[in-house]
Amino acid sequence: MNSSFQAQVILPGAAAGQLLVLSEALSFWGGVDPRSGDIIDERHPQRGRNVAGRILALPKGRGSSSASSILLEACRRGTAPAAILTRELDGILALGAVVARELYAVRLPMFTLNATHYRQLRDGRWLRIRDDGWIVMSDGCGPAVTKG
Amino acid sequence: MATNGLRLSEADRAMLAGERGDAARLALRILLPMARIYGAEQLLDIEHAHVDGVLLHGESGLDFAERLLAAGGRVVVPTTLNVGAYDLLHPEIYQGDEQTAAQAQRLMQVYVEMGCEPMFTCAPYQSGARPPFGAQIAWAESNAIVFANSVLGARTQRYGDFIDICCALTGRAPACGLHLTENRRGRWLFALQGIPPRLLMDSVLYPVLGYLVGAACGAQEGEGEAIPIITGLPPQTNEDQLKALGAAAASSGAVALFHAVGITPEANTLQDATQGKKPEQTIAVDLPALRRARDQLSTVGTAQLDVVALGSPHFSLEEFAALRPLLEHHPPHSDVDFIVCTHRIVLAALQQRGWLGPLKELGVRLVVDTCVVVAPLLRVQRGVLMTNSAKFAHYTPGNTGLGVVFGSLEECVRSAHEGRIWRDEALWQA
Numbered sequence: 344m345n346s347s348f349q350a351q352v353i354l355p356g357a358a359a360g361q362l363l364v365l366s367e368a369l370s371f372w373g374g375v376d377p378r379s380g381d382i383i384d385e386r387h388p389q390r391g392r393n394v395a396g397r398i399l400a401l402p403k404g405r406g407s408s409s410a411s412s413i414l415l416e417a418c419r420r421g422t423a424p425a426a427i428l429t430r431e432l433d434g435i436l437a438l439g440a441v442v443a444r445e446l447y448a449v450r451l452p453m454f455t456l457n458a459t460h461y462r463q464l465r466d467g468r469w470l471r472i473r474d475d476g477w478i479v480m481s482d483g484c485g486p487a488v489t490k491g
Numbered sequence: 492m493a494t495n496g497l498r499l500s501e502a503d504r505a506m507l508a509g510e511r512g513d514a515a516r517l518a519l520r521i522l523l524p525m526a527r528i529y530g531a532e533q534l535l536d537i538e539h540a541h542v543d544g545v546l547l548h549g550e551s552g553l554d555f556a557e558r559l560l561a562a563g564g565r566v567v568v569p570t571t572l573n574v575g576a577y578d579l580l581h582p583e584i585y586q587g588d589e590q591t592a593a594q595a596q597r598l599m600q601v602y603v604e605m606g607c608e609p610m611f612t613c614a615p616y617q618s619g620a621r622p623p624f625g626a627q628i629a630w631a632e633s634n635a636i637v638f639a640n641s642v643l644g645a646r647t648q649r650y651g652d653f654i655d656i657c658c659a660l661t662g663r664a665p666a667c668g669l670h671l672t673e674n675r676r677g678r679w680l681f682a683l684q685g686i687p688p689r690l691l692m693d694s695v696l697y698p699v700l701g702y703l704v705g706a707a708c709g710a711q712e713g714e715g716e717a718i719p720i721i722t723g724l725p726p727q728t729n730e731d732q733l734k735a736l737g738a739a740a741a742s743s744g745a746v747a748l749f750h751a752v753g754i755t756p757e758a759n760t761l762q763d764a765t766q767g768k769k770p771e772q773t774i775a776v777d778l779p780a781l782r783r784a785r786d787q788l789s790t791v792g793t794a795q796l797d798v799v800a801l802g803s804p805h806f807s808l809e810e811f812a813a814l815r816p817l818l819e820h821h822p823p824h825s826d827v828d829f830i831v832c833t834h835r836i837v838l839a840a841l842q843q844r845g846w847l848g849p850l851k852e853l854g855v856r857l858v859v860d861t862c863v864v865v866a867p868l869l870r871v872q873r874g875v876l877m878t879n880s881a882k883f884a885h886y887t888p889g890n891t892g893l894g895v896v897f898g899s900l901e902e903c904v905r906s907a908h909e910g911r912i913w914r915d916e917a918l919w920q921a
Binding site: 353354372373377408409411412413415416418419432434435437438439441442445446447 | 517520521524525528529543544548549550551552554555558631633649650651652653654889
């Protein structure tokens with residue numbers, strides 16, 4: 344059985360990919376290397392993982408407003424996540440994605456999840472997200488097969 | 492474009508239709524989704540902007556600015572520029588590669604060509620940009636934001652790269668957050684208690700207190716801005732001290748507004764600061780708590796010293812006036828690189844007063860337009876940097892690779908004189 348739930352749309356767009364779930368907030372500035380997509384924050388539990396092309400789930404952003412610059416730079420270099428899910432709204436990350444859409448025509452959909460749904464996310468699972476925020480998470484290790 | 496819940500004015504609609512040019516249209520196309528995300532019901536007029544996007548983080552920041560300039564971008568409100576990643580008046584001190592240097596300079600130039608004032612300072616409020624009480628503004632740069640909100644009583648959200656110039660090009664900002672009176676209510680009360688009189692009179696108190704307050708606010712979960720209220724500061728607290736307090740609180744905890752009762756303009760009384768409500772929480776700040784915060788600002792405990800860096804935010808003329816007699820009594824050791832970061836207006840004032848020559852003769856290096864934690868200016872890649880700035884202390888290890896020691900202004904000067912860390916422990920005794 345796949346599980347499915349509704350997310351709130353911050354920036355619309357459909358996406359599919361493998362989940363990378365961060366256990367703590369992350370600042371992209373000083374936390375992600377836009378050249379590679381690697382998480383480089385020394386104190387972060389997921390240091391060394393790579394965000395490129397993943398559906399990135401994190402509780403919230405953290406710190407500097409320059410995080411939007413780093414996310415934009417990642418979009419330019421093709422190292423950005425395929426979509427971002429947060430538990431708390433993060434305007435700084437959203438701004439980076441809004442500018443990426445206008446400047447590079449890169450679409451980086453963004454959604455927020457309530458705490459119950461956020462807790463159901465499992466690192467490594469495959470996710471399919473519809474434009475309206477309907478999310479299907481595969482039960483196993485392959486992509487979820489869905490209709491519509 | 493979806494603008495659900497957001498009411499646009501006639502002028503906004505005209506701008507969105509391109510009637511004020513492509514750059515204003517593009518800027519509004521970025522502002523509108525952000526306004527919607529923040530839950531704003533409309534945009535409001537601003538009368539000043541301070542732009543941080545002039546600091547190079549990568550090619551995309553330059554792409555963005557060039558795109559706006561090519562689309563005919565001109566700011567429509569007085570707009571000042573934050574630091575760039577290059578000292579245009581002292582190019583010889585740059586230690587990075589040529590390509591990055593060229594991009595850093597080009598980015599600064601592009602913003603100037605869009606009509607921004609080439610002030611290149613993180614302390615615009617001490618360079619003549621002082622929006623009046625109650626003014627709606629769009630400022631970026633965390634220390635400038637907290638100063639404008641708290642000390643000037645002007646009103647800005649915590650803006651950052653990209654959105655700052657979008658506000659400047661349109662003259663508009665989302666009507667939400669700290670732009671609105673009800674969101675400026677102080678929430679957590681930090682009450683100074685039992686602080687020894689000497690420490691209470693020393694400027695070192697303020698960055699340490701700010702760092703403590705910011706960290707405590709940053710750790711709070713929940714809705715809304717973390718707005719601290721501080722009681723127990725001496726009434727003669729000056730602007731440079733409030734500058735240091737705000738910069739520290741914005742570094743450790745993203746504080747965008749604080750109220751100091753009896754000192755800042757929205758806090759004549761505690762009742763004013765809380766808008767008649769009760770503080771949500773009261774936190775006693777005593778000497779041991781301040782000592783812990785002070786200790787967190789240093790990452791190394793050795794006696795070694797390579798660099799002293801002052802001026803984050805940029806050093807004011809008053810701060811130079813306090814520094815000069817200390818330096819005359821305790822000139823820096825030749826092995827210590829003594830750097831002060833400031834802005835062009837202060838540099839000109841130093842020259843005019845005949846202070847610049849003597850400072851240089853004492854071995855002081857002045858940096859303008861930028862600072863040592865955002866541009867490669869240090870001659871050493873490792874070692875120990877001492878500072879009286881909590882903001883420098885916070886960002887030095889990550890941005891420069893050097894270890895950091897925090898101390899008072901006198902401790903910094905006397906350490907530079909000795910060539911090793913000098914401490915005035917009595918300052919921190921009960």
